[in-house]
Amino acid sequence: MSMSIKFFGAAETVTGSCYLVKTGNVSFLVDCGMFQGKDVEYRNYEKFEFAPKQIDFVVITHAHLDHLGLLPRLVREGFRGKVYSTQKTSALSYHLLLDAAKIQENNLQKRLSTVALYDTTDAIRTIQLFNSKSYKDVFEDHGVKMQFEKVGHVLGAASLKVIDKSGITGYFSGDIGRLKHPFLETFDTAERKADFVLMEALYGGIVHPDREKTEAEFVSYINETIDRNGNVIIPAFALQRTQEILNILKKAYREDRIKKKVGIFVDSPLAINMTNEYTQSIFANDVQGAELFDFEKVRYIMKPGRMLKNSKGEPKIIIAGSGMCEGGRILGHLSSNLPDPKNAIAIVGFQAEDTLGRELTLKPEEIYINKKRVKVRARIKQFYGFSAHGDTTDLQAWLDRFEKKSLKKVFLVHAEPQRMQKFDEINADLPIYIPKWKEEVSI
Ligand SMILES: [Zn+2]
Incomplete structure (x- = not known):
């Protein structure tokens, strides 16, 4: 059995995080984010290239629109599985999705847009599908084992560990926070093993100001x-x-x-x-x-x-x-x-x-x-020093936790291309891969 990932967002760009994972006859999404910015926002309106009904479940890493803003559209178009997130992400998503739906409705009313991606009803139906898990829970859906890990960034944010039936183990970073933060808890630095990791590289090669x-x-x-x-x-x-x-x-x-x-x-x-x-x-x-x-x-x-x-x-x-x-x-x-x-x-x-x-x-x-x-x-x-995203040192600390010899692929996402290239150069000894939008890669 093999696993494949298709990159529907945050590939060579920063927003729209959405990865379709297939293993055996199971398919699930990690994040279902909205594209933001004039050059990419048209993508929010494109037809999904998969049938939302056929998606078995969705996992949301944290409550930012570029990670879950298209979820109500997925539900509007037939998705009925479970949406897994941490408890705080689920609570924050409730407010965020209702607000996002209102913006859609208002824009339509003020004729700032001609189509609403979804409305309040879709947002409420989406919230009903949420299933909260704590960082301690190991949970399973369609034979895929999962666990959330702290990652800093924002309240409730998580990285996701995934193990499929054949034992392939991978980590989806979500957005990586800073190792040192005035009040938020962040990731631990214990060593671990994985076949692949998929990580954001927003500030690859950049050190934040003090x-x-x-x-x-x-x-x-x-x-x-x-x-x-x-x-x-x-x-x-x-x-x-x-x-x-x-x-x-x-x-x-x-x-x-x-x-x-x-x-x-x-x-x-x-x-x-x-x-x-x-x-x-x-x-x-x-x-x-x-x-x-x-x-x-x-x-x-x-x-x-x-x-x-x-x-x-x-x-x-x-x-x-x-x-x-x-x-x-x-x-x-x-x-x-x-x-x-x-x-x-x-x-x-x-x-x-x-x-x-x-x-x-x-x-x-x-x-x-x-x-x-x-x-x-x-x-x-x-002011550049307030970032909720880690700088290149934090990204490195997150990545260095993985035993090098077991890593078969390190996917870089959620960054402008030159930042990912920089992070790739710094990690020349690792099997780094920078996927293109809608590319499908087998592991
Ligand atoms: Zn974020």
């Missing part, structure tokens, strides 16, 4: 803006980045490192729901989430409008989504704050190619938001 230095730079960027009486607009992913920014702001506020005459707002229902999931968790340093993220200065905005208007005149820090400025309330804040040189935009997360967020990092003179021209006079600064 985290503490980045935090200090971020805080002084905020203080400079407050001194000008300007606002700081922070596009942030609802999951993990929003909570990390709140954690940094809380520390700075408590230690009097941030000017007190500022209002701090989380203007994103999704980020608020995600933060609530975090607050119920206990983190590596034995603290409860609420102690890490919440403080008296923060205002949470579920319904848009009034609260922000009431605070007119006072400089504001506004955290809103989406993280790559591809939609959501951040667009309104950008439209109203970009034209004024007093204000500042802090880019704190990864910006995929061809997204509005990436465009902003290039400091253009003007941009288009929902087809309207907006002058860019506000300051824009990108």
Whole structure:
């Protein structure tokens, strides 16, 4: 018996993670992600090249849209198997998928798109299929044994270990976090054996800037803006980045490192729901989430409008989504704050190619938001040291856990091609393989 993997996403690109695994007469998906960015998003609308009904089960590594955003479409088109994830991923996915469905419905209503990939009903049917497993559970479906492993990155994120009936053992990394993190637990470094691993290489060959230095730079960027009486607009992913920014702001506020005459707002229902999931968790340093993220200065905005208007005149820090400025309330804040040189935009997360967020990092003179021209006079600064993704050192530490002589293939995915080539060069002694989109490889 042999196993094969067909790469339906994150092959030579960063988004759309989706791998079809076949072993014997069993077929399952690892992740079912959405493509993000103008050059690839058309792929979300292409017909699936497999029958969703024929997929036996799906495993989701973590609650990011580029890893599960197409799942409701799979369900809409007939998938009825189980969806395995960790407990926290399942809880976070509930909020994420309902929000994603609402965006689909709104875009259709506002005629920003002509087709909705799915709607709220599909999202609810998808959530009903979720089956939570803890990191300790070894579970089995159609004779395939599986286990989740901690990997850092975001709350609930996991790598997946798979053993098929014939004993072929493989690991799907999911997104790999950093070995050192202020509050998230990450992967262990014990040695293990596998026939293949499939891993992300987003920052192959790149070392992240020092985290503490980045935090200090971020805080002084905020203080400079407050001194000008300007606002700081922070596009942030609802999951993990929003909570990390709140954690940094809380520390700075408590230690009097941030000017007190500022209002701090989380203007994103999704980020608020995600933060609530975090607050119920206990983190590596034995603290409860609420102690890490919440403080008296923060205002949470579920319904848009009034609260922000009431605070007119006072400089504001506004955290809103989406993280790559591809939609959501951040667009309104950008439209109203970009034209004024007093204000500042802090880019704190990864910006995929061809997204509005990436465009902003290039400091253009003007941009288009929902087809309207907006002058860019506000300051824009990108901070690289906050990444939830490991840098090349972390990726190496994750990979070095595997006994070299048993590895038959190391697939690199979820990165721009030059990053994977770099990681390949660093690991020239390993059987590295960089698959193409829709390529099928036997193991
Ligand atoms: Zn991720």
